[in-house]
Amino acid sequence: MPAPARTEKIVTAATLKPSASVLAFSGRPSAKVKPKQVAATIARNVVPPLVVMIIILAVWQILCSGAGATLPPPTQVWQESYDLIAYPFFNYGSQDIGLGWRVLISLQRVAYGFGLAAVAGILIGAVIGQSVWAMRGLDPIFQILRTVPPLAWLPLSLAAFQDSNPSAIFVIFITSIWPVIINTAVGVRNIPQDYRNVAKVLCLNQLEFFFKIMLPSAAPYIFTGLRIGVGLSWLAIVAAEMLTGGVGIGFFIWDAWNSSRLPDIIVALAYIGVVGFILDKLVAALGTIVTRGASAS
Template structure:
C-alpha cells in the first residue's frame, strides 16, 4: 500500500475523540463537580451530628440526641399531611399555612416596595421627605408591630400578613431606590434621544437597569418574611409552623421543636435560592447582573 508523505513543516490534523469516549469523561467531570460541592457540607453535617450525639446521649442530658429525635418524631416525618382535626395537623399542613401567609404578605411588600423605591429613587423631593421616615420605621422589630396590627384588624390572620408586609417592605424600598439612582447617565441620555415616554422608560430602561438591586432587596425581604411569620404565629395561634413550635414547647416535646426547626431552615433556604434563581434569570444580560 502506498502512502503520501507529508511535506516538511505541514500541520498534522488533530484527531477528534470518538463521541463514545467523550461521554464517560463528561460524566466523570460532572460527578467530580457534584462531589466537590456536596462533600464538604455533608462532612461538616456528619461531624456536627456525631458531636451532638456524643454530648446528648448520656443520661441526664438537657436536649435529646439526634437518634432520640428521629425516634420521637418518626410519625411526624412519615405522615407530614396527617389531619386529626382542629390545630392537630402534620408538619406539611403547618408549613403550607405559614407559606400562604408569607406569599400574600411578601407579594404585597414586593409591589409596594418596588413602587415606593422607584418614587424615592426618581424624585429628589420624595427622597428627602420619605427616606428619613423609612430609616426610622425599618428599625422597629417585627413583633413590635403585632399589637398594633391586632388592634387594627381584630384578627390573627390579617395581622400576621401585615407583620410580614411591614418587615419585608423596607429592604425592597431601599435597594430599589439605590438601583434607580445608580442608573447610568448614558441610559437616560439614550431614552431622551429616542424620546421614550414614561411607561416605555420604566419598562425598557429603569427596571432592567435596576433589576440586580431590586432582586437583592427581594432576596433579603423573603428571608425576613419567613423569620417574621414564625415569630408572629407563636403569638397569634392557629395553624402554622410558629404555633406548632410554641405548642410543642408548652407540651415539653423538645424533639418536635428540633424537627420543626430543621424544616424551617430548609424552607427558608429554598425560598432564598428560589428568589436568587429568578433574579439571575431576570438580570441576565444587564450590566450589573
C-alpha cells in the first residue's frame, strides 16, 4: 500500500514579513518624523493661543484708550512697567527687587506647604480608602473643613505660630491637602479586587502593598488631586502674602495698589498666571511619567 503523500509548505521571502511588534522593537523607526509634521504640530499648539492673545490685547487697547477709562491700556503698561518685564531679576535692595525674585520667594513657601500637604494627603487618603470606618468617621469632617476659605485660617495660624512665614506655609498646607486626600481615597477604593487577591497570595505586608499595589494603581487619582492642590496652594500664597507682608509676589501687588501703580499690578498678575500654568504642567508631566512607569511594571 503506497504511503500517503506529504504536503510541504514552501517558505518564501514573501511569507517572512515581520510583524508590527517586531518592527517596533527592532531598533528601526517605523516612520520618520518629517520637519513639516513638527512645524504643523507647533503651529496647531502655538498659533491659536497667539491669535487669541493678540485679539485680547487689541480689545483691551481700544476699551482702555478712551478719556473715561480707569485701567491702563497695554501700551501704558509696557511703557511704565518695562523694567519689571524686561529685567525680572534686578536687585537694588531689600524691597526693590525684580518680580522674578519675588516669585521664587513665594515658590519656596509653596514648596514647603504643598510638599507637606502632598505627603500627608497621600498617607491619610490611603488610610481612608482602605478602612471603611475611617472613611465614615473622617470623610464628613474633611468635607466640612475643605469648604473653609484659605484666608479664614490666617488669623488662627498667626496666633499659633506668631510669625508670618510659617503662618503662610500653614495656610498653603491646609488649603491644598483636601483634594489630595479625597482623590487618593477614591483611587484606593477603586483598586481592582484581583490586585488585592494577588497581594494576599504573595503575603505582602502593609508597606509592600502600599508601594507595589496601592500607589501604582491609584497614581492617576493621586496626581489629579496633586494638580488641583498645587493650583490652590499658588492661589493661597498670593492671598496670604497680601496680609502677612514680606517680599513675595502677593505683597508686591498689595504695595503696588497702595502706591496706585496699576501697570505694575497687571504685570504681576501676568507673572502669577504664567507660573501657575507652569506648575500645573509640571505636576501633570510628572503624573504621566509615574503612571506610565507603573503600568509598564
